[in-house]
Amino acid sequence: MEDRNKLAFGRKNYLLMLATIGALMLGFILMSLDTETYGFGFLGLTLGPLLLVIGFALGFFAILVKDKPAE
Known part of the structure; x- marks a missing residue:
């Protein structure tokens, strides 16, 4: 039977x-x-947009990374 209390993401993903x-x-x-x-x-033209690109890339990485299952 499947575990219904398991969250979709792990602690690493949320951090x-x-x-x-x-x-x-x-x-x-x-x-x-x-x-x-x-x-x-x-x-306005360099540092801010660079941080936004880094932030969005980090967000995609946070969604795609696989957290190790807790045993």
Whole structure:
């Protein structure tokens, strides 16, 4: 009989998803802090979007990674 209490993801997946949310929040905050006109400074064009790409890649990795089953 199958185990009905087993969660879809393991602890590792949830921790990576929290890191994903943190990276995405930091990326959007950094883009909003840019003081250049229309956000054309370093924070708005380089660092913020780079953190967003890293955050989304980490999110896909967090979904796809297989956690070791607890014994």
